[in-house]
Amino acid sequence: GPNNLPPIEAVYLGCPVIITNIAGHLEQMKDLAAFFDGRNPGQLADIMNRFMSDKEYRNSLIDKGNKVREYWQNYKYIDSIKPLLEIQM
Numbered sequence: 001g002p003n004n005l006p007p008i009e010a011v012y013l014g015c016p017v018i019i020t021n022i023a024g025h026l027e028q029m030k031d032l033a034a035f036f037d038g039r040n041p042g043q044l045a046d047i048m049n050r051f052m053s054d055k056e057y058r059n060s061l062i063d064k065g066n067k068v069r070e071y072w073q074n075y076k077y078i079d080s081i082k083p084l085l086e087i088q089m
Contacts, residue, residue, distance in 0.1 A: 016062055021037055031064060032064050034050075048072075
């Protein structure tokens with residue numbers, strides 16, 4: 001924490017995101033992802049099928065991500081965590 005970077009990275013790269021509906025994911029991803037109950041694999045399958053068959057739905061998530069990508073780019077998130085990742089020699 002405090003953030004889950006893979007979904008943000010996926011959105012930033014223009015990928016539609018399917019993620020579980022736990023509170024942290026809902027808060028972080030808002031309307032940028034398709035959510036499913038992780039205890040219900042049928043929901044995941046339904047969303048995957050919808051992504052495959054409903055190009056408009058899939059592209060709507062990608063378009064929303066494209067609109068916030070600029071925010072993340074300007075925020076320079078990596079600059080704030082880079083010092084934490086550098087190894088002291």
